[in-house]
Amino acid sequence: MVINVIIGKVSIHLYDQNKFLKTLSIRAIVEFFGKEYDETKVNSLSDYLKKISQENNIEFSKANIVICETKGELKPHLYNENKYVKRLSTIELLTAVS
Numbered sequence: 001m002v003i004n005v006i007i008g009k010v011s012i013h014l015y016d017q018n019k020f021l022k023t024l025s026i027r028a029i030v031e032f033f034g035k036e037y038d039e040t041k042v043n044s045l046s047d048y049l050k051k052i053s054q055e056n057n058i059e060f061s062k063a064n065i066v067i068c069e070t071k072g073e074l075k076p077h078l079y080n081e082n083k084y085v086k087r088l089s090t091i092e093l094l095t096a097v098s
Helices: 026-032 040-055 090-096
Strands: 002-006 009-016 019-024 063-070 073-080 083-087
Touching: 002 040, 009 026, 009 040, 019 026, 040 063, 040 090, 073 090
Parallel strands: none
Antiparallel strands: 002 009, 002 063, 009 019, 063 073, 073 083
């Protein structure tokens, strides 16, 4: 799963081994984690992406959060376009959408 900004809007895309499957709504992601959706989730996720972009000197439009399975666990990672930057806190990401 890749979270990024396309034309100023937060987007979530699902991939399988680098093959694009579909675009997901933020509502679907929030509800997957058992939370109740409201529009503030979109702003919170956008604010989180802006924050980590600034902290890591990445242009906002080039920041990607990639969530993938690592050793049987889903873990988020930050990329500057396609270049790996660092692993992110799962709790911070979940807090941004909850």
